[in-house]
Amino acid sequence: MAERCAVIGVGQTVHRSKREDVSIAGLVREAAQRALDDAGLGWRDIDAVVIGKAPDMFEGVMMPELYLAGALGAVGKPIMRVHTAGSVGGSTAIVAAHLVTSGLHQRVLTVAFEKQSDSDAMWALSVPQPFAAPLLAGAGGYFAPIIRAYIRRSGAPSHIGMEVAVKDRLHALRNPYAHLHLADISMEKVEESVMLWDPIRYLETCPSSDGAAAMVLASERAAGEAEAATGRRPAWVHGMAMRSEPTMFAGRDQVNPRAGKDCAADVYAQAGVERPRQDFDVAEVYVPFSWFEPMWLENLGFCDEGDGWKLTDEGATSMDGGDIPWNCSGGVLSSNPIGASGMLRFLEVALQVRGEAGEHQVDGVRRALGQAYGGGSQFFAMWVLAVDKP
Amino acid sequence: MSPAPPVHRGSRPVAVVSFAQTQHVRREANRNEVELLMPVIKEVFANIGITKDDVGFICSGSTDYLVGGPFSFVAALDAVGVWPPRRESHVEMDAAWALFEAWVLLQEGEIDAALVYGFGKSSMGDLAKILALQLDPYVMAPLWPDPVSLAALQARALIDAGKASERAIAEVAARSRRSALANPKAQVADDWSVDDLMAEEYVVNPLRRHALPPLTDGAAAVVLATEERAFEWVERPAFITGIDHRVETHALGARDLTVSPSTTKAASVAGAAAGGIDVAELHAPFAHQELILREALGLPDSVDVNPSGGPLAANPIMSAGLIRIGEAAARIMAGEATRALAHATSGPLLQQNLVAVLEGT
Numbered sequence: 001m002a003e004r005c006a007v008i009g010v011g012q013t014v015h016r017s018k019r020e021d022v023s024i025a026g027l028v029r030e031a032a033q034r035a036l037d038d039a040g041l042g043w044r045d046i047d048a049v050v051i052g053k054a055p056d057m058f059e060g061v062m063m064p065e066l067y068l069a070g071a072l073g074a075v076g077k078p079i080m081r082v083h084t085a086g087s088v089g090g091s092t093a094i095v096a097a098h099l100v101t102s103g104l105h106q107r108v109l110t111v112a113f114e115k116q117s118d119s120d121a122m123w124a125l126s127v128p129q130p131f132a133a134p135l136l137a138g139a140g141g142y143f144a145p146i147i148r149a150y151i152r153r154s155g156a157p158s159h160i161g162m163e164v165a166v167k168d169r170l171h172a173l174r175n176p177y178a179h180l181h182l183a184d185i186s187m188e189k190v191e192e193s194v195m196l197w198d199p200i201r202y203l204e205t206c207p208s209s210d211g212a213a214a215m216v217l218a219s220e221r222a223a224g225e226a227e228a229a230t231g232r233r234p235a236w237v238h239g240m241a242m243r244s245e246p247t248m249f250a251g252r253d254q255v256n257p258r259a260g261k262d263c264a265a266d267v268y269a270q271a272g273v274e275r276p277r278q279d280f281d282v283a284e285v286y287v288p289f290s291w292f293e294p295m296w297l298e299n300l301g302f303c304d305e306g307d308g309w310k311l312t313d314e315g316a317t318s319m320d321g322g323d324i325p326w327n328c329s330g331g332v333l334s335s336n337p338i339g340a341s342g343m344l345r346f347l348e349v350a351l352q353v354r355g356e357a358g359e360h361q362v363d364g365v366r367r368a369l370g371q372a373y374g375g376g377s378q379f380f381a382m383w384v385l386a387v388d389k390p
Numbered sequence: 391m392s393p394a395p396p397v398h399r400g401s402r403p404v405a406v407v408s409f410a411q412t413q414h415v416r417r418e419a420n421r422n423e424v425e426l427l428m429p430v431i432k433e434v435f436a437n438i439g440i441t442k443d444d445v446g447f448i449c450s451g452s453t454d455y456l457v458g459g460p461f462s463f464v465a466a467l468d469a470v471g472v473w474p475p476r477r478e479s480h481v482e483m484d485a486a487w488a489l490f491e492a493w494v495l496l497q498e499g500e501i502d503a504a505l506v507y508g509f510g511k512s513s514m515g516d517l518a519k520i521l522a523l524q525l526d527p528y529v530m531a532p533l534w535p536d537p538v539s540l541a542a543l544q545a546r547a548l549i550d551a552g553k554a555s556e557r558a559i560a561e562v563a564a565r566s567r568r569s570a571l572a573n574p575k576a577q578v579a580d581d582w583s584v585d586d587l588m589a590e591e592y593v594v595n596p597l598r599r600h601a602l603p604p605l606t607d608g609a610a611a612v613v614l615a616t617e618e619r620a621f622e623w624v625e626r627p628a629f630i631t632g633i634d635h636r637v638e639t640h641a642l643g644a645r646d647l648t649v650s651p652s653t654t655k656a657a658s659v660a661g662a663a664a665g666g667i668d669v670a671e672l673h674a675p676f677a678h679q680e681l682i683l684r685e686a687l688g689l690p691d692s693v694d695v696n697p698s699g700g701p702l703a704a705n706p707i708m709s710a711g712l713i714r715i716g717e718a719a720a721r722i723m724a725g726e727a728t729r730a731l732a733h734a735t736s737g738p739l740l741q742q743n744l745v746a747v748l749e750g751t
Binding site (some may be wrong): 084 | 400401448453454455457458459460463464465467468471472473475476478479480481482483487490491494495497498501520521523524525526527528531556595632635636637638639641651652655698712713736737738741
């Protein structure tokens with residue numbers, strides 16, 4: 001990074017199964033307006049806009065950024081549209097941050113959204129393609145065998161996934177924006193819920209949400225001005241990285257993908273992180289199916305390979321007494337506007353670092369990790385934010 | 391080796407050092423997108439004797455809607471072979487914007503080269519219907535306005551404003567197709583006279599067939615490099631001395647369709663106003679749009695516009711904009727031009743525009 005960059009404004013919508021009260025433009029505008037308000041800025045202060053979302057077929061609008069240019073205040077400005085599958089919310093924030101770290105812009109608005117109720121994501125993911133293995137049962141059908149491979153490899157007991165499902169939903173009760181507020185969540189409830197794709201039960205999977213997320217990213221000078229004006233401290237970017245690997249080839253490890261490990265190594269090196277479990281105070285990690293928490297604990301180096309489930313089992317990732325709380329917002333398991341889900345991870349760690357996370361704030365956060373992944377566990381985007389200037 | 395020209399925008403010189411494209415055709419029936427891309431990517435590296443290990447970043451542009459499935463860019467990655475894992479990104483835009491993303495990253499000095507590519511097969515579906523889905527989903531798309539009818543509205547407005555005539559539009563097409571005779575990759579190339587073209591039936595009044603871009607299956611790739619690498623790999627790199635892009639409102643009724651202020655703005659930020667342009671490659675899919683862009687860019691008649699034949703000779707959706715940058719750079723690398731302008735567009739009726747200025751040493 002040539003120039004410093006910080007998050008100075010954060011905004012998100014309330015996430016729901018159907019946001020019938022707003023159009024797509026209304027949805028993204030709601031999040032973007034909140035981010036601007038938080039930064040103490042107006043639309044005119046923004047130099048450029050970077051927007052991301054998952055496949056266009058999720059709403060049935062081709063390249064919707066064209067139609068959204070007005071709603072995002074981009075007319076007369078540069079706007080870019082990123083699409084990197086499920087990791088897109090994170091990748092979008094990174095592309096936007098580079099507009100600042102390259103020295104090109106002072107204040108960049110980045111937005112991500114999905115309005116799943118406008119179409120049918122399961123259908124959109126399952127269109128048969130020539131010469132490609134059919135996905136058929138959507139993302140869950142794709143990931144269930146990978147989870148089974150993890151369980152076999154690690155010897156994890158079967159209740160681990162259910163523990164994550166309960167923990168993230170308890171966290172979500174403290175996040176007013178979360179889609180799911182399941183006050184009566186319990187291990188029994190999860191266990192009784194219908195088995196969708198063995199071993200993924202209904203309550204171990206993410207919801208389908210309408211929602212949007214937005215952030216204002218700023219240069220060092222612009223961040224200083226925003227802090228002076230709003231009294232809210234910036235969250236400084238200490239590292240950001242992206243990695244991709246192919247969907248399939250003989251011998252590919254989809255349980256613990258190398259792209260994730262390489263991406264983490266890159267971002268940790270930039271941020272000077274050597275022992276992630278000790279060096280981070282909180283993390284927001286893309287866990288769309290409960291079992292991905294132990295899998296990503298290992299992939300991200302929070303423990304040795306095969307030990308991820310032990311951290312989950314001992315409550316290490318819980319806000320209530322754990323030493324490394326994961327997904328205090330409730331995570332993807334509690335809100336999943338697909339294209340925005342990655343950006344929500346990046347945004348939630350900004351809230352934590354700024355001390356603005358409200359009821360789900362962890363005390364004394366100095367440094368935090370945001371992670372997003374997509375495709376067949378093959379696209380990764382990560383950033384590290386901290387209170388101190390890098 | 392001469393030093394790179396001073397950059398007008400950005401902090402360090404970045405150059406186009408290699409360009410490759412497919413033989414553009416109406417219908418590539420026997421090859422899928424990966425197979426279309428593989429020889430192009432092989433060629434773009436072979437041109438300068440490098441491999442994928444020499445590029446620190448990969449960025450592509452494509453759209454899922456052409457294939458009618460999600461994640462068309464995911465499979466396309468197999469044309470590169472991203473193993474071990476690579477730093478990679480994708481825009482759901484013409485690959486000219488992927489080039490912009492790579493250029494931004496190269497400004498920071500962490501990497502010294504990047505691969506950019508774009509691809510699309512128009513033959514996979516009905517492009518007129520597909521592009522209608524690019525319009526405002528609430529008030530426009532339900533009417534299924536096809537791109538030719540929209541373009542005809544724009545051409546009519548241009549003629550009514552006294553800025554064009556049907557004959558001037560035919561002249562653009564005749565010149566483009568004649569220029570394309572020298573471009574072995576072109577899909578449409580001939581030396582029909584303006585009178586011949588004027589004798590064609592209207593497709594949508596006032597546009598005759600010659601004013602429409604061909605439907606094309608094709609792909610293209612570019613390698614970008616920092617100054618040091620650029621001179622290592624080629625004798626005469628095409629340095630990007632300025633690049634910018636701007637968008638206009640999507641509401642067609644709120645725009646003056648006869649002008650392109652976003653092009654003017656982007657050109658100004660990119661430093662095109664300094665003049666001295668020898669060659670301009672303009673992404674004007676419809677013939678009359680070249681007239682709008684010439685005015686927006688203030689190009690004098692002395693500038694050689696679309697010597698490749700431009701999008702009227704081949705219009706592979708999602709890479710036609712990148713090809714403009716590649717073609718402009720190729721003129722500089724060949725020593726045929728000193729200062730070139732490349733333009734790319736996205737969206738209905740020139741809604742979004744990118745301008746790059748390229749210079750040789």
